[in-house]
Amino acid sequence: MIETKGLRKSFKSRQGRETKTVEAVRGVDLFVQPGEIFGFLGPNGAGKTTTLRMLATLIEPDDGEATVAGADLRKDPGEVRRRIGYVAQGGTTWDEVSAREELVLHARMYGISKVEAQRRAVRALDAFQLTEYADRKCKTYSGGQRRRVDIALGIIHEPKVLFLDEPTTGLDPQSRAHMWDEIRRLRAEGITIFVTTHYLEEADALCDRMAIMDHGLIVAEGTPAELKREISGDVVTVGLNGSTPKVAELFDTEPYIKKLETVDDGLRLYVDEGATVIPLILRKLDGAGIALGSIELHRPSLDDVFLEKTGRSLRES
């Protein structure tokens, strides 16, 4: 649904008298399948938004090719515009008009007739549970309501692909969960969704596949599970009461242990898949008559993936 090859963009920035060229995007290859939610992660300044804005026809790439929803981005941006929706990060509505007025106008900007635009606005208001506030001014809406209007505007012309730039930033946890449901509902309707986010748990919960961008390049791409597996597998922490070195010997020869660390009050066992080896570990301990203090399974989080791929945690970037 989206395919890019060697997409590039650099900006000139002036600092004092010197003009510096900043390479924001340095050759991005992406492949997004129809009907999936594709997450796009990266630290601030990684080039995410620049890539997104290029794909949404808002800025022209310096180099590279892209096909978006079957239309050539560089040769036919007008056709791309007809087939995509784009919801910017900071909001898209005007204070002094109502959601209904915004929806009707926006639909008409796509060349849709007035009557049809009004019909679609009614449907969209209903789908996004906005009917109750439909004729109040946008400035009276809550953050979550206003965000729903933004999304409703993005899909009023029934696009094949919807670009969402940090759709949940600034929302409270409840509105965020609500937004995830909306996004999943859009996928169920057959819209391919390309979403940037800062929240790893969001990417994990929401995205079918994702890419991590850093310094203008894609550094990892895959399903959240694949990316996590790529890291180092799971960690099983076994809590013991004393006699740690002896127990460590016990596991030295076991084939399913990739790496073993002794810690103060137990062991850290690095394994491929925790769920399948925990029973084996328990049986082994039981057989040797060792009393178990605790056992914990730690699966690598996307933050671990992020740390490995970009050298920093997303939370600190």
Add this chain to the structure above:
Amino acid sequence: MKPFRDTWLIFQRQTLLILRNPVWLIIGVLQPLYFLLLFGPLLKDALPVSNAAEAYRIFVPGLLVMLAMFGAMFTGFGLIAELRAGVIERSRVTPISRIALMLGRALRDVATLLVQALLITLLAIPFGLTVHIGNLLLAFLMLGLIGVMMSAASNALALKLKTEDALAPFMNGLAQPLLLLSGILLPLTGWLATVAKFNPFAWAVDASRALFAGNAGDPKVWQSLLILGVLTVAALMWAGRSFARGVR
């Protein structure tokens, strides 16, 4: 057809917003009104005229040009607010005609200033202003051109500068000399008159005065319309390109 439909769409929305909150429409008409009431009476003695009515016949046509200049000159501030709200970006991802985004807003400014100009003209009649309807329409056409030109230029600058802090000093720095060198307030003499030859608004003021005096055949009229026409087209092209910003 599409650019016309799209322009109409933007114009409708923008006009709706003005009607919903007409405070700026009123503020816009206050400035020329103050000049009419608080400055006009001084002109009888300052100008080589025999009575107040004659002074108003010279002053009001210039005042209307001032209204057109200033009415549209600061429209860029509204655009910056729209940029910040994300409304412009939202429009730019749709296939709407790029020129329509700008033209719809410029026409809103023209409509606003023509309403204001009509109001000032009507208010000036009791003071002794006289005008032939055909000449008035021609004068309003000229005001409309000034409006489109200033609106387009202001919007193009707003898109370039992007903040009110940058736009405000720029606009003020431009507005004052253009006003003082237009001969609206007092007739220009000496070297100021020479410099004013390069000020398109000085031409517009002369043409406006000629029209209100009933001399539609005065060469200043067609010259002024030509100058303003060319500048308007140039401003439209500049602003249209800014709205498209490198994207077809």
